[in-house]
Amino acid sequence: xxxxxxxxxxxxxxxxxxxxxxxxxxxxxxxxxxxxxxxxxxxxxxxxxxxxxxxxxxxxxxxxxxxxxxxxxxxxxxxxxxxxxxxxxxxxxxxxxxxxxxxxxxxxxxxxxxxxxxxxxxxxxxxxxxxxxxxxxxxxxxxxxxxxxxxxxxxxxxxxxxxxxxxxxxxxxxxxxxxxxxxxxxxxxxxxxxxxxxxxxxxxxxxxxxxxxxxxxxxxxxxxxxxxxxxxxxxxxxxxxxxxxxxxxxxxxxxxxxxxxxxxxxxxxxxxxxxxxxxxxxxxxxxxxxxxxxxxxxxxxxxxxxxxxxxxxxxxxxxxxxxxxxxxxxxxxxxxxxxxxxxxxxxxxxxxxxxxxxxxxxxxxxxxxxxxxxxxxxxxxxxxxxxxxxxxxxxxxxxxxxxxxxxxxxxxxxxxxxxxxxxxxxxxxxxxxxxxxxxxxxxxxxxxxxxxxxxxxxxxxxxxxxxxxxxxxxxxxxxxxxxx
Amino acid sequence: xxxxxxxxxxxxxxxxxxxxxxxxxxxxxxxxxxxxxxxxxxxxxxxxxxxxxxxxxxxxxxxxxxxxxxxxxxxxxxxxxxxxxxxxxxxxxxxxxxxxxxxxxxxxxxxxxxxxxxxxxxxxxxxxxxxxxxxxxxxxxxxxxxxxxxxxxxxxxxxxxxxxxxxxxxxxxxxxxxxxxxxxxxxxxxxxxxxxxxxxx
Numbered sequence: 237x238x239x240x241x242x243x244x245x246x247x248x249x250x251x252x253x254x255x256x257x258x259x260x261x262x263x264x265x266x267x268x269x270x271x272x273x274x275x276x277x278x279x280x281x282x283x284x285x286x287x288x289x290x291x292x293x294x295x296x297x298x299x300x301x302x303x304x305x306x307x308x309x310x311x312x313x314x315x316x317x318x319x320x321x322x323x324x325x326x327x328x329x330x331x332x333x334x335x336x337x338x339x340x341x342x343x344x345x346x347x348x349x350x351x352x353x354x355x356x357x358x359x360x361x362x363x364x365x366x367x368x369x370x371x372x373x374x375x376x377x378x379x380x381x382x383x384x385x386x387x388x389x390x391x392x393x394x395x396x397x398x399x400x401x402x403x404x405x406x407x408x409x410x411x412x413x414x415x416x417x418x419x420x421x422x423x424x425x426x427x428x429x430x431x432x433x434x435x436x437x438x439x440x441x442x443x444x445x446x447x448x449x450x451x452x453x454x455x456x457x458x459x460x461x462x463x464x465x466x467x468x469x470x471x472x473x474x475x476x477x478x479x480x481x482x483x484x485x486x487x488x489x490x491x492x493x494x495x496x497x498x499x500x501x502x503x504x505x506x507x508x509x510x511x512x513x514x515x516x517x518x519x520x521x522x523x524x525x526x527x528x529x530x531x532x533x534x535x536x537x538x539x540x541x542x543x544x545x546x547x548x549x550x551x552x553x554x555x556x557x558x559x560x561x562x563x564x565x566x567x568x569x570x571x572x573x574x575x576x577x578x579x580x581x582x583x584x585x586x587x588x589x590x591x592x593x594x595x596x597x598x599x600x601x602x603x604x605x606x607x608x609x610x611x612x613x614x615x616x617x618x619x620x621x622x623x624x625x626x627x628x629x630x631x632x633x634x635x636x637x638x639x640x641x642x643x644x645x646x647x648x649x650x651x652x653x654x655x656x657x658x659x660x661x662x663x664x665x666x667x668x669x670x671x672x673x674x675x676x677x678x679x680x681x682x683x684x685x686x687x688x689x690x691x692x693x694x695x696x697x698x699x700x701x702x703x704x705x706x707x708x709x710x711x712x713x714x715x716x717x718x719x720x
Numbered sequence: 721x722x723x724x725x726x727x728x729x730x731x732x733x734x735x736x737x738x739x740x741x742x743x744x745x746x747x748x749x750x751x752x753x754x755x756x757x758x759x760x761x762x763x764x765x766x767x768x769x770x771x772x773x774x775x776x777x778x779x780x781x782x783x784x785x786x787x788x789x790x791x792x793x794x795x796x797x798x799x800x801x802x803x804x805x806x807x808x809x810x811x812x813x814x815x816x817x818x819x820x821x822x823x824x825x826x827x828x829x830x831x832x833x834x835x836x837x838x839x840x841x842x843x844x845x846x847x848x849x850x851x852x853x854x855x856x857x858x859x860x861x862x863x864x865x866x867x868x869x870x871x872x873x874x875x876x877x878x879x880x881x882x883x884x885x886x887x888x889x890x891x892x893x894x895x896x897x898x899x900x901x902x903x904x905x906x907x908x909x910x911x912x913x914x915x916x917x918x919x920x921x
Binding site: 247249250251253254256281282285286288289290292294295296297298301302304305306308309310 | 741745754778850896
């Protein structure tokens, strides 16, 4: 007999015991009982058990319990009618079992006003989320998408003049302009950056910037560091100062490179007055036009607002038109900014000063200019001949160029000249830098440092002697003792 | 008043008619008490649970939705309370000498132990049979016990028992069958006594 059959027979048995079996099935079941004595005995036993149980006396709760319940029911306050959803919120009709979270959630959102409120809140959240996402997605324009903004007129001009594709992003426009500039410079041998010209204001600003450079050289950023704010370079100087003060010498050095190169890229113009150096003596070759910034960085050279070119004239177009002219005669060109971002991906060719040879690329990527080489040779010659003051000026001019800033010989020669001039602190700083770039030449550097220390001691001794001498000179003669 | 259905009585009680509750109570106190007493096997606890059941009816009578019958609702409350009680008592199942047993006399177990008059054979046998039946019912698994008691002590039909327990009707009948099998096995030694007199005749 299978399990189902057993179960069916059990169910039938229970139905038969309690008289819930239909009449025709009852007759059939009784017939099967007649045939199966075991089944009949089983039914009999069950009936006996049930009869025995039913013979037990009926239990009644005690009168105290009955009275307690009835009194409680009569004392109970009149039950309040509750709303449908409140009724649903109760625990399983008071049976003590809490419904599950899903049924509670369903009950919670059952009232229409709650549904409306929840729907509104959800809609607001959805809109806020979309707005937030759009806000953060702003600027990430998918090319070809309908949301792609139209290119600016300036970008269109740049693109049309140089057969570039139109760029919509500001950054891309700037890069495009930079590339345009480089392209124009390569063609015409010009240099990147603005030019000073004969404008006395430009010359003044150049001089201010160079003074700041000298301050940076000495490690003493003077009050004029903010004077270059108008030129937009004060920021770099401030950063350099801050890095120096916080002990981040390497960072300061890097910024100084950035700063120098940014300035050296600006050519000195004929007739622009003192171009470099103290008191404008000597002509400094500023034709390096190098860009040693790390990749991806861009030097921001902003112009003072009061000198901004009229917006009606496209500065890029004007510069390009000028750069296309033959550059044999370096005509005084007014400074025209071509955008505030200069290229750094490739060194821009520099416009040599009058009669200077063109630049050439070295194998290491640094731009080696014959002008710098000539300056260095001249500085060495001057130093050998004892004209350290002029040599120092030249050393300072080329020190931060890409070609020479890693050459320890130059730094040591500069330090010797400074030492000869008695600038001990400056010489020591130069030696510190030389040691940083060439630790292998420590012996030589230490020898020079020892020389500096000896000079300091000698100077201190002389100072002490001088003081003693002056003290003796000003000492009052002692009175002779009064005769008693 | 007595002709009204349970639901109507409850509605009347909810409207502020206390007599309606009296009628309801008179209808359900005996079967409920019988069920609770057989289920928890302790008179004091049975009365306490009975009070709790009717207090719940008083407190949350207006929460009755009318989806099911009132009897189903109140038996579900009763059954849940009993199950919870048994669950709690599984951790402390001790018999105190001061608590009264399940039989009718109010004597405690300690008093019965000291009773010198317990000696008549018939009474002893009847008492033993009764005790044996109660113990056999008590030994049933809870699933089978609640089905057996709801049917025998409260007289509910299988369909309503299925609604109370939330299981199919065939499952209820199957449990009933197993309960009867167990009881038959436990009461085998009293087979002669359990036979009805008509059958003996």
